[in-house]
Amino acid sequence: MAKPRAFHVADLPGVGPTALFVFAGLYAPILTLVIYSFNAAPSVATWDGFTFDWYVKAWNNDAVMNAAANSLIVATLAAILSTGLATLAALGTTRRPAFFGITAIYAAINQPLMVPEIVTAVALLIVVAAIKAATGYAGLGYLVVAHTAFCIPFAYLPIRARLEGMDLTLETAAADLYASPWQSFRFVTLPQLAPGILAGWMLAFVTSLDDVVITEFIKSPGQDTLPTYMLGQLRRAMTPDINALSAALLGLTLVLLSGFFLLSRRKS
């Protein structure tokens, strides 16, 4: 006879199949994409053997390489800038007593997480168009600034979490041992905060790398990042090198996100 046990929500009928269905829905398409990026046949309808050709083809395509370079430049710069700003914001909101309006400041910092991206994109389009008309500059700067803005909350959250988990007596001890406020930050706070900053940078980088909506609105003509290039290709014919590109992007994102989780799990 089965041992009687307390009610558990997982015992309800259908919990297991539902979970399986959800995971299948989430991962089957991605798995299919990765598999077909190695498909020798040019159509998704048939499987014609294993090949790396599509990766090679994408690698040899100047338009793809150009878009990839743009993506990496924008993501790297935007991640650095947003992490720097987010670190200052996190210090400003954790290393002082709570003040009137602090909730409003949290909301303001996290605004890009809440406002529909399309709204931000349209708003930025208007501003960027005006600046372009006035200055004539059409470089990657607009994308870097726009990506920096919406990456800030992604960088801010892990940094703040790290700062809040930090033992404040360490900073007191540093001051007691003749460290000036700057030395205390440089030699005690910053080294302890480093994993949080790196995690924030990675999250910001991935967020920038994957952005389509805002980039599509404010990029200059002929300027493409990987996601907007792929979107552009879809308008013509679906070619398997898009599968290969998507799989490569997925791979990069997975590596960075794994790094993020490892860093944020590390105890201070």
Add this chain to the structure above:
Amino acid sequence: MAAPVISARNLVKAFGTGDFAVRALDTVSLDIQQGEFFTLLGPSGCGKTTLLRLFAGFEMPSAGTILLDGQDVTVLPPNRRPINTVFQSYALFPHLTVAENVGFALKMQGKPRAEIDETVAKMLALVRLEAMAGRKITQLSGGQQQRVALARALAPHPKVLLLDEPLSALDLKLRKEMQIELKRLQHETGITFIFVTHDQEEALTMSDRIAVMSAGKVQQVGTPKEIYTHPINRFVAAFIGETNFLDAVGETGGARLTTGDLIPVEGVLHGPVTVAIRPEQLRLVAPATAGAIAATVRDLVYFGTDTHCHMALVDGTALTARLQSPASGDIGLSIGDRVGVLPMPGAAQMLRD
């Protein structure tokens, strides 16, 4: 007496404002001499840690001044005071090695590399951790971390070392070892130690002088012997060791107990008083002995080295005597026995409150 190394003058620290303000420290004045092992003793919430934090500069007093070598340091930030702290939680830097922790203050002061290395080696030898120099803090035991915290705070040779209940996280055996170690370090370095504890035994065994604190005020300052043998009030008598308190009326020649017995006490107060007598200062004699107070044995508790004899006087007042156990372990008393109690000469104290 020489000029004190550190002095508190009418220090007040209030938290909160208006009617809700709480005085964590209420007009505290103290003079601590160069080279002293000075202990701030009191129950939690008595203000001893607040006083330490004011000395360190982590908090600013609401009123009053702190003098270090005669200089006013009341509002000087902690990094500009030649005072170091051993924190209750040690607060060692987990991202640095043992040697880097110990050399931290010297590095912040901009001392040359060679001097830092030399001092670190000397300090690690002082706390017997030479072999651990390259270890991470997380690889050390609690007792070793404690030694690193001491070495780190002593390395810049401060004028005063503040110790905030540094032994409270250690087990009893390690605690006893560290008590001896602390005394040795203080002796070898000649630095003034201000030690905070709520453990009266620790305070008695280690200190040159003790300040007993309660409710934000210093109740009494004195050597361990003075505090134990001549407590100034009921709080100090009760906090340090065990004491019998008896209601009495002071009159010429002594204190008249509620039972009508007269206990001879020097320095007589008149009117209602409390008589304090340590349990080990009572002798049990035959009931009819002249001057003895009649009592009945209510309970006997064996403690190994001694036996606690709980008694009741004729009017029911409780009284405890601590009797040294003889070799046989049997003090020859049983519950219900009638005895006479004789305080040793000079043992009884009269307290006003």
